[in-house]
Amino acid sequence: MFANRTNWNLKQNEIADRLQALKALGTPVFDLSESNPTECRFEYLNETILDPLNMVANLKYAPDPKGMLGTRKIVEDYYRQNGIFVDSSQIFLTSSSSEAYSFLFRLLANPGDNILVPRPSYPLFHFLADLNDVELKTYPLIYDHDWHIGTEHLISSCNEKTKAIILVNPNNPTGSFLKAKELEKIVEFAESSLIALISDEVFFDYPFNANCERVSLAKIKTTPTFTLNGISKAFGLPQMKLGWIVANGPRSFLNMASERLEMILDTYLPVSTPVQNCMKTWVAQREIIQKEILARTNKNRLFLHSLLSKPHPASLLNSEGGWYAILKVPKIKTENEWVLTFLEEDHVYVHPGFFFDFEAEAYIVVSLLPIPEVFEEGMKRILKRISETAKH
Template structure:
């Protein structure tokens, strides 16, 4: 069948199962050959087979059984009701939109409205890479062909982001020390999917990854789901949550697939110095371990601190940097994330890039309306918006730290960025509570203040405070926490003075 340039070559024997071969090349071909064979003579045809199952046997997959979210499990197990005489103050969820006091910038909202009103972003986004974009030119005739043969289209799985959007993201983050082009950007459905894709491309079942403790629970959830072992390296509260580098390096073996570095940190609110990041890179370089950099809180640091991206400091360690709009632009529900591929020494090479592309094709990609707004969001969000957000977060962080520093039995660690603060519990002074989970349960029951126990982050005897709540709510929460601790605090056994020295 000759349909004229571009030519479409097909063959349709009258059988039931389909196999499509698309012959693509690194540069767009002038002719796109699509060969469709039906069953291809392989395997039995549908009908009455000898291997018919005798009874129903539907079971959950092993992957689903391995999937476990520690935060969900711990929170769901907390069988406690808030004190109904006091309104609940939730300091538990890292969603800056909950209380309405941190709205997005007007430019961000207007960009979304214009993208939606334009009517240009209601369909699937064009695909990644020049060869895929050439393929999209032939989508209509191929789709028509497949529809005529009652075959579901496979084209949708190729779509993973507008080229113009990837160019915008690359332009926003590129710098002389870590240059980026559109081909170095994969757009994802939020930063969580970016982390999932990065893990999936770097590690196989049976390998291991190095994860911070305390750290974001999603790393463990995703790794175990994929059959990947998790090894925890320690962060040190007495050193503002710097990494215990010797202990981290001791965990590396021949099955270590990658090192996850979260900076700025959830749950700690810590920000690594340039010198500390260079030491982390030195370990990765010595051990030949690539880095997955979770940088969703990039640039969200307080005025007395400076943010440095890992890629900017790396000379040879390949890095997959995961980020997105959720936190800095205060729109976590819009689900726009990205992976930045930093590989100046070609250590990842074509294999990792192709792997990321294939993995990204499992779903239809991030929201196209947000993609339509992305250029204006990144280029026109006002500097004042960023400044005001960080000023508010620092003010709340200082307020919370100063208030809880005076409370007997508590040891807060001052944050330098992100949206969180970690508070140590001197459990020996609260003997009626077995652990941080019981402590936070009773805090809810008596004072209606909900903080996540740090057992959720693999770090018992701490709890995490989210600092995005309105100031008056933060003041009230700290007052209630102080009342709670004063009620339950006990001095050291055998001590004549049962009062603390704070």
């Protein structure tokens, strides 16, 4: 009786089973997969975040499909501070990036059309594609001391049914920012092929080095582009549920896309009034919030570098930003076996590389958000385990 698009394998995997069993026994687990900032003891998460919720304006409902103009003006100003000039009419508010993806898939693709996504990247893409009846195709991110997009493979993977190319900038979990030369080549191809570009820039404000090369698609006007961001990452407030789409491109396209996208949003009216009213207060705290999160991710990453400064069977892959780190581990075990070993023997939980659709083994992915005491003890345990296992 259910739609074929929901015919997923819903059986819990072995790793999740083991983690659940340990928690049921009351066994403390060092969770190095934790990427929810509200679970990581940040000081910015205090009652001042809640203050603007207590305002009379939140009792009034005056829906605007694109979102309140005042809130969109705040997003407009966010880009202006980064030297990117977009108009509030180009901004569409959503409750999340996932919802934004769904709206854009509905806008751009018919059932059976395809959309390109990077590999490795979010596991979420597969579910979003299924729910919107589109085919997912991948293009590689190639690691050679640094990450770069396999642009030739990307171009050759497109066909007449390709409606959009998704760029995750910086990518998650590789932490690699889109480079100007890559963007130039991709924009040129997209423009000539009438393919839209969707840029997910939720981690854009989190470079490990403020001077690293970063380019946003929000400023591209020569070809259809949609840039996604939101307060989940930019303000460290995933519980407040507010994201946005910045549409750009040639004027004729922009007019038609805006009309259709506005109708889609008018059908759902996804964003609550209180969260939009709160933006004026929260945006004033954005710099403080990002500074605290960046201090945490940099501290944990530097600690990881220090642990691996001497020869070790594991190695840390280079990255430029975001909230994750990737370790290459010996192939003497599969990723699944490594993760289970860390759980069962060391009570440390990490993501296997296959969770992010890595093409080859063996990699593990750790979050840089946990408090230093948790991160440091967890990393010491798994690196010791790797070293001891590799000796035998």
